[in-house]
Amino acid sequence: MYQNIKVTPNKNNVGAIIEANLSNFNQEIIEEIKDALAEYGVVFFRNQQLDSQTYIDFAKAFGNLAEYPMLKGLDGFPEITVVEKKPDEQIMFGEGWHTDSTYTNEPPRFTMLYSIKTPEKGKGNTLFASQYRSYETLDNEMKDKLKNLKAVFSADGPISKTRKNRVDEKGTGIDPKSLSAIHPIIKENERNKKKSLYLSPGHAIKICDLDEQESKNLMQQLIDHQTKDEFIYGFEWEPNCLALWSNYAVLHNPVNDFNAHRVMHRITIQ
Numbered sequence: 001m002y003q004n005i006k007v008t009p010n011k012n013n014v015g016a017i018i019e020a021n022l023s024n025f026n027q028e029i030i031e032e033i034k035d036a037l038a039e040y041g042v043v044f045f046r047n048q049q050l051d052s053q054t055y056i057d058f059a060k061a062f063g064n065l066a067e068y069p070m071l072k073g074l075d076g077f078p079e080i081t082v083v084e085k086k087p088d089e090q091i092m093f094g095e096g097w098h099t100d101s102t103y104t105n106e107p108p109r110f111t112m113l114y115s116i117k118t119p120e121k122g123k124g125n126t127l128f129a130s131q132y133r134s135y136e137t138l139d140n141e142m143k144d145k146l147k148n149l150k151a152v153f154s155a156d157g158p159i160s161k162t163r164k165n166r167v168d169e170k171g172t173g174i175d176p177k178s179l180s181a182i183h184p185i186i187k188e189n190e191r192n193k194k195k196s197l198y199l200s201p202g203h204a205i206k207i208c209d210l211d212e213q214e215s216k217n218l219m220q221q222l223i224d225h226q227t228k229d230e231f232i233y234g235f236e237w238e239p240n241c242l243a244l245w246s247n248y249a250v251l252h253n254p255v256n257d258f259n260a261h262r263v264m265h266r267i268t269i270q
């Protein structure tokens, strides 16, 4: 199936490691990466040497680049957001289960993280939870119930407090309360038609058309299900790794278990 890249699925079939040289990509390589991404929800590449322009060129092969509403980008490269934790900081940006920017009307389909500086290996991992697996393992009654449901996602949801340090430093001044959107909670992958559960615990505040208690109970039930151990894989970072994920197919959660400087360059793609 793959002629130009080597693809090794991870534990629980959550994500896959790909061997390829991203500074020298071509259309055949991109198509195969897209196939692997549609199949596994997230893919990882180690030992890459990407300058910011090459990184942007690679990202553009997957769609139009988005600018992150809450923070200013890297000097000269506004599409690159610096995601960092400094050694003296307690809070980590984006900590907790979520999927990116669901409070916008057109949330980014994909996110890339390229590691610049990382803590010792095994610390500061990013956990990914497959929402393909999460959807597949719901019973038919629940699948039926969720089919037409939508949820409200807010930038002021539970994860908003983790942005504080970076917003103080490089914030755009946008009030998170002003950003919210409504989306269906089931997604279908356009490439292979696999369905996934799309409910970001960091942003979802209610399920539409249910009374308050019912919405609260269903959200809690789904969130408990989405993050079960058997749907999770944790990626161990080192410098020069790239992770590329579908925000429709996985949740992610960076583990805040270190006091060191961690710097990632992030690009989101519409």
Ligand SMILES: [Fe+2]
Pocket (backbone or CB within 6 Å): 094, 098, 099, 100, 252
């Ligand atoms: Fe994130």
